[in-house]
Amino acid sequence: MGRPRQTGHNRLVATRAIPSHSLSMSQKRPVFYISDGTGITAETIGHSLLTQFEGVEFETTRIAFVDSVDKAQAAAAQIREAGERAGLRPVVVNSAVDMELIAILGDSGALMLDVFAPFILPLEQELGMKRQARAGKAHGLVDFAAYEARINATNYALTHDDGVDLDYGEADLILVGVSRSGKTPTCLYLALHYGVKAANYPLTEDDLEIDELPKRLKPYRRKLFGLTIDPVRLQQIRTERKPNSRYATIEQCRAEVARAESLFKIVGLPSLSTTHTSIEEIASKVLAQFGIQRHMF
Amino acid sequence: MGRPRQTGHNRLVATRAIPSHSLSMSQKRPVFYISDGTGITAETIGHSLLTQFEGVEFETTRIAFVDSVDKAQAAAAQIREAGERAGLRPVVVNSAVDMELIAILGDSGALMLDVFAPFILPLEQELGMKRQARAGKAHGLVDFAAYEARINATNYALTHDDGVDLDYGEADLILVGVSRSGKTPTCLYLALHYGVKAANYPLTEDDLEIDELPKRLKPYRRKLFGLTIDPVRLQQIRTERKPNSRYATIEQCRAEVARAESLFKIVGLPSLSTTHTSIEEIASKVLAQFGIQRHMF
Structure with a gap:
């Protein structure tokens, strides 16, 4: 893993002679997510923070596994250089x-x-103990049981995708x-x-001709x-997959969606539109609906 | 989505008459991840914090989409009740x-x-502007391009899984x-x-008989x-999948792993052991190796 980290920036490099103010309008603010582990925590909270400052352009860089003085110095040099190039003070969201290393x-x-x-301090006071600072722990080592549950659930999703295996017991x-x-x-x-075993069943045209649940789904x-x-969004997605097919026409998409929504209503299924919803949010809402609390890290 | 949220707790309920101290040794500290959105940010940082207090038992509950006074009051009642039941002050990790609602x-x-x-304040000062507080924004709405990249990459992973499609262009x-x-x-x-298009190629016994890359992989x-x-861990995993098969014997696992590791060394491939590594960490290390910076939220 010793390859030098790439930032992937290909923008023109601003020399230090140019006063930073004259550049700041067109430059993106450099943001670094730094971690002694995967960087997932720093990146998650950092991203959430940045979305609260609309209109500001950020250029984000992840530097993970910063767990030694050498790596911290290399990261600091990269941060400093990005600031000089942009003419803007960088922001570091750090979970080390x-x-x-922080210094x-x-x-x-x-x-x-x-x-x-x-x-840390409020938690230490509340719990009456000192935290144990272990580098990169949160998303690192996992117990085998949790790993297995995720792998088994993933295999389950793969074998019960798109109506392949209809035994949903x-x-x-x-x-x-x-x-x-958006099911898969x-x-x-x-x-x-x-680690949730989630199957998915595609409503076919045959299924949509009747106003009741497909027979295979009734027991569940x-x-x-x-x-x-x-339907317009669906048409775009289907067109990318099968251009010029009947499947991808707006008429077909409209008809299928209308019948599916009507079926959900008749049968009383909880449902959600995926049009403007991220995968994370769909997943969270589904879990909330079923009252499932698990989270495997 | 109006169903009452379930906590899934099945433990005995401690009555208020029992002094909280006599229970505190055996009770888990209630922790709530509360959010006006998916709860992913609160849960990620909360989990990272809790892992720093080894030996303390926590009982975590996610309450997502708390975006109204009614929902906040319901959440507060649930938190209070959990604290009374446990005889321990609850901890709320909140991203609303x-x-x-916070009050x-x-x-x-x-x-x-x-x-x-x-x-927020340091960022507002640095950026010279006020944040715009929008509920549940970070993991909510996404632009279609990012969504499409994730979906396309997922389809790619599915069609290029396990050597199904060997065109890795x-x-x-x-x-x-x-x-x-751990490839899939x-x-x-x-x-x-x-949104990374990641294929995977299973090294077969035939591949492992020669000390060079399989022909199909050479161009890439x-x-x-x-x-x-x-190998011991591999044997466990394979046994669960195909009990009593030659495939799952320790000899077979040892031989395959030894030859694969030798191949990585001879050919000079970067590699990583997945034995004690979470999926997140494997993914982060692979991305760091290739200098890939993307992150789709």
Whole structure:
């Protein structure tokens, strides 16, 4: 893993002679997600923070596994250089916990946002103990049971995708919807993150001709969740997959979606439109619906 | 989505008459991840914080989509009740940003850890503007391009899984390893989170008989990354899949792993053992190796 980290920036390099103010309008603010582990915590909270400042352009860089003085110094140099190039003070969202490494990173001149720092003392006081600072622990080592649950759930999602295997006895839940309404990625996300065994069943034209649940789904009524989607969006997605097919016409998309939504209503299925919804949010809403609390890290 | 949220707790309920101290040794500390959106940010940072307090038992509950006074009051009641049941003050890791909702949650008596609060003011000062507090934005709405990249990458991972389609021209990277070394979940994770087109190629016994790359992989030398695994662990995983098969014997697992690791060395492939590594960490290390910076939220 010793290859030099790439930032992938191909923009023109601003020399230090140019006053930073004259550039700041057109430059993106450099933001670094730094971690002694995977960087997932720093990146997640950092991303959430940045979305609250609309209109500001950021250029984000992840530097993971910063767990030594050498790596911290290399990161600090990269941060400093990015700031000089942009003519803007960089922001560092940092989840490393070693004070020596934090100090080195701080020497870069960046605004340091240490994501754990504000919460450690109150937690220590509440729990009546000192935290044990272990590098990169949160998303690192896992117990085999949790790993196995995720892998098994992923295999389950793969074998119960798209109506391949219709025995849903083991399913925690079953997503139902027309082709390309977002079922497969949601099932895989639920499996990988939550160890949830999520199957999915594509509503075919035959299914949509009757105003009741497909026979194969009837025994699993309480496990069902409907996904729907805007027909125009569906047409775009299907066109990318099968251009010029009947499947991808707006008429077909409109008809299928209308019948699917009507079915959800008649049968009383909980459902959700995926049109403007991220995979994370679909997954969260499905879990909330079924009251599932698991989260595998 | 109006169903009452379930906590899934089945433990005995401690009555209020029992002094809380006599219970506290055996009770788990209630922790709530509260959010006006999916709860992913609160849960990610909260989980990272809790792992720093080894030996403390926590009982975590996610309450997502708390975006109204009613929902905040319901959450506060649930938090208060959990604290009374456990005889321990609950901890709330909160990512909701509306001050009114935060105040209601705080009335529960829990220790409030507001994950954004400490970082907003320094960022506002640095950026010279006020943040726009929009509920549940970070993991909610996404632009179609990012969504499409994730979906396309997921489809790619599915069609280029396990050597099904060997045309790797479009692949961002290709994971190589023996059967059940962790390739498939890693590819799906890379696709869902980063929109990375990750294929995987299973090293067969035939491949392992020669000390060079399989012919199909040679054109893609720079896209390859090896996964390996402890043979004992591999045996466990394979036994679960195909009990009593030759495939799952320790001899077979030892031989395959030894030859695969030797191949990685001879050919000079970067590689990683998945034995004690979470899917997140494998994915992060693979991305760091290839210098890939993308992250789709």
